[in-house]
Amino acid sequence: MYSLILHGRRRSIELQTWRNLRDSVNLLQNAFAFSNPFSSVRAAADVSSRDGRKGQNFTVSYLVGTLGLTRKLSESISRKVSFEVKGNADSVLNLFRSHGFTDSQISGIITDYPKLLTADAKKSLGPKLQFLQSRGASSSEFTEIVSEVPKILGKTGEITLSRYYDFVKVVIEADKSSKYEKLCHSLPEGSKQENKIRNVLVLRELGVPKRLLFPLLISNGGPVHGKEKFDESIKKVVEMGFNPTTAKFVDALRIVQGLSDKKIEERVNFYRRLGFDGWEIFNKYPIFLALSEKNILNSVQTFLGLGFSRDEFAKMVNHFPPCIGLSSEMVKKKAGFLVKKMNWPRKSVVSNPAVLGYSLEKRIVPRCKVIKALMSKKLLGETGSELPPIGFVLKDTDKVFLSRFVRNYDDEELVAELMTIFTGDRAT
Template sequence: MFHFSRKALLHVSVLQVPPQADYLRLLLRFSSTSSKSQSFTVSYLVNSCGLSPESALCASKLVKFETPSRPDAVIGVFKDRGFAPAQISHILRRFPALLSADPDKTLLPKIDFLCSRGISDLGLAKLVVAVPKILSRSLEQHLVPTFHYISNLLQSDERAIAAITRAPRMLYEDPQAELVPEITTLRSAGVPEANIRHLVLYHGQIFWCRSWRFDATMNRVKAMGFDPAKLSFVTALHVIMSMSESMWRRKIGVYGRWGWSEEEVLLAFRKYPLCMALSESKITAAMDFFVNVVGLDSSVISQRPLAITFSLGKRIVPRGSVFQVLLSKGVIKPCSLTTLLTVSEKKFLEKFVTTYLGEAPQLLAVYNEKMGLAC
């Protein structure tokens, strides 16, 4: 395809606008100065890897090959593991040097190791898509010892895989530089090992920040009155580390629009830190239902912030509607809201529906309607 004359190519681009028009114009831009291998590389990246012409040109400056045998073998490894074409394209766009890797000596041993520890093909694809350069790490010098460190810390390979899946950088970064210092700080502050494991397992991404910010946030959480010995301490640490200061202020403002003072917001945060992890729209929708539909004073919710965190459609609206009826009948008090929302489905129906059918026969119909079960 590279034997077209410049005149012929210009003629094609002027008279027609085929799907490859941008590709042809791009080739003209560098055909006079590029090598044969670079031209082949660009063509391969576009036609076999799904890269755009612009991405292919940029990638060709980082990797070159004259025959398709090596890159075909690399792509074959990914296809054999069930990687989707879009995933392969994404990986190679971000890290084209993988196409020069030796599949048998470089890629397969690393993939086989991860799979031997329990990662599924689906999990492997997500991991490599998230951090393509993870396959550039040394198997013996990095991947094996890093995985074993995480596994020993969390006390099982299964939990290590779960933690890595949630925070893929955990396996890529050097734990001695990025994980160990923060864990040492947590231990020094009196955080129990079980709570450290919880933080690593579910919120490992917070460890990849500047150490001064981690230390400053820990001090801030302490100043708010959280006890390092309790799980709420690491939950609060995770919540604050996961957002910018401007986002934190905006969420205080959202609660403020429902009459909460900043002190009430902080009190609610101490009671249930995840109330500040909700989106602004979720906070607004839940507060609107409790205040404007159920008729509760917003201060009632500030004392029970857990109530805001449940699913609006599957929990808050159906059960809140039952709560509204019972409240209007005077057979229940606002303090029962948290219990009503947290009990199991079976207990909820027994305690708050069946028990009060005599006083409010419409309860089951109201609940079924809000759950979308009405006939």
């Protein structure tokens, strides 16, 4: 399999007939066909949903008012943790301040690990901070280390806490002094954390940055366990040409480490039969190989059901592999909006498949409403109502979009109207 990896691009793609694929899709569809059994519990679900929204709304207001976070970021955090009273959260924030953390550090800690807001400040969080502070680092070093990897506070046991804390301290100091101490040499032989820290150090020496390294350190799973398998996987990923400074390197390691050679080969062969260059996609989007055959067939079914041809679907996947992992519901909503409501031809979506990865509510709809308004006023193109290329509308940053379609008009009232249209759909 290893030689297959290294020389995969040389292989020709074998195409299976799409009749077999459609048969597989139909079988899958029949297997999952069922009636809705949940109508009897809708009322209870509605109550639970309202309670959840209440907690989320309070959490958003608290984060904006207390920590100064943006509303968008606060809404994202509220989907991970929410509460309806501020007492416990206030205790957590006050605890951090009492240990010398700045407001900026506290905001970063909560953003990275929002579950701390619901932790018991007195019985759980306080003793951990006191223990770590006793490890000998200065006050500024202590707050820097915890701020860098706040999820350390989610670990239990003084031995585990101290080892991970000391490891992070060594890495941070190494960055400042250009020296590198191999902490794993000081670990007791056979400790549970020994192999993990050893493997993380290997990644560190390869150039994996801290932002990717530290999450692997404190994770319960992931690609940094074991020894022989890890060494073998690292060798493969490096020889495949992945850049250690990128997230793709870690994703590729996760796949090669987590799947057997046989399973990887089976997945690649399955994708080849569907018309995809599996290894080319793996290099662009490593976690592609983690998708099951059922996920792939569901995706095929969705796109064919929307009128895309088999060749168009293969082209989209080859150019933007993540589209095959999007939920069927979101693909239907986004493609339906772009093709049916905006009247862009399907070939525009095929040529720009990345647009299917954008947020419908926060990006696609607001921008398209601006375009519709300009078309209604006959301000676009030679005819006055010409639909611009889909890439011009959706792929650029907000700044570029506003410069091109809103702020380039001399009419102040028109600009104000367009800005209201653009921002109005983002209020929620």
